[in-house]
Amino acid sequence: MPDFPLWPQCNIACVFCSNPVDGFRHTTERYGYEDLKKKLDDYKRGLRTFVKFDEVRDYFNLTGGEPTIHPEFLKVLALIRTEFPRNLIRLLSNGRMFAYEDFARRTCGIAQLPFEIAVPMFGYDARTHESISRTPKSFEQTVLGLKHLKKYRKPGQLVEIRIIMTKIQARYLDGLLDFLLAEVPWVDRVVFLFEEIEGFAEQYRDRLKFTQSECAAHIDRNYEKILKFKEARMYHFALCTVPTRLWPFVWNTLAGFKVTYLEGCRTKCIYREQCVGVHRSYQKHMAAPDIVPITFPRPVELSGDPYHPVVSADGPVKV
Ligand code: SF4
Incomplete structure (x- = not known):
């Protein structure tokens, strides 16, 4: 599953962002349609193209920054689907752009199958969510975006919620899970990711510091709630830090x-x-x-x- 960064800029400012601080956000000239097309051509020819998971050939994670704010996002998505008609495309997006109903409709229409969208949620209301996204209106827009995805997704297109587990996030976890079960019980999967303290997040490491076992204990405390979701997963956790009853939720997804x-x-x-x-x-x-x-x-x-x-x-x- 190559991670395919489509656009280096972002329209929220998460406190845990692991994007590189230098030489990334201001490199938009390297992410034009023709640049991305060349990467896909190289990848198709078997050339080493992507930094992460280049060797995997069956699906793409579209990342950023925020991929949906690429000025030609829909055209790029159409290109990927045309060139790789059978590959899973997983779009990692903060979901704000799907507040535009037509954008949600067109994205689902172009992506076809197999297609998944993974959207992070941080809190159960504007105050809690935006204390992490640090962007006014982002809670309202992401929640509206999820409603539009529910409306326009095609049968078989999956929507996943991601919860990036930091010390700050843990304070809101119980309320967030209640919110998700009440407002978006239809989502196909909830994923808990243990934070990667890299890039922008490094400057906040003292606020974010959190052991995996503390984090797993917060998840374990919500065990009964987690069972109510269609599917739950935990990414980036070493088994020795996780209570045994949570082991079936553990998936190994980190690049070697x-x-x-x-x-x-x-x-x-x-x-x-x-x-x-x-x-x-x-x-x-x-x-x-x-x-x-x-x-x-x-x-x-x-x-x-x-x-x-x-x-x-x-x-x-x-x-
Ligand atoms: S290999 Fe064993 S000791 Fe090492 S991180 Fe994994 S579970 Fe823990």
Whole structure:
């Protein structure tokens, strides 16, 4: 799944943004339609093109900045769909642009299948949401955008909510989950991502610092609510930091160059093969204090799938 950045600028200013600080936001001249077309042509010819997940050939994550504010976003989307008619296109968007009803309709129409849109939500009202997005009206616009996506998506097009788990976000988590269950129970998936302290986020690292186990405890506290969603996932979590009953929600999605394994992971942990490992920013900024090798089997059923390693957490003990 190559991450395909379409546009470096963004129309919100999240406190946890992991985009590079230097040499990115002001490089719009490198993201014109012809530049993106050339990248797609190179990728199609098998040339190394993308920084992340270039080797994967079956789907794209369209990223940014904010991809939907590319001046020719719909034309770029049409090009990708024409050139790669069978690939999954996953659009990572803050959802504001879908407040324009016609834009939502045209996006769904052009994207066809397979297509997914992942939208981050931060809070349960304007105050809580915009304390993280730092953009007035963004709550109202994102919620309206989700309504339009529900209206115009085609059968099989999926809408996912992403919750970027930082210390600040954890304060609003319970209320946010209540809000999502009440207002958008139709979404296909809710994903909890452990923060990556990179790029813009590095300047706020003292406010964002949060261990994975603290974070997992906040999620675990909401276990009953999480079961009510159609699907829930957790990204970027080392297994040893997560209560066993949450293991079936863990998916491994980090690019190999972003992670490392500590000495204990390599020599003692019996779940090394199933685990995503330790994000380098977690080791750098938080010293990874809760990474502890697992030496006894947990009561889980393993899948053999490196991306989704645990099927259930109440089965017989297997490793
Ligand atoms: S000790 Fe290392 S390999 Fe084992 S679960 Fe923790 S991070 Fe993963």
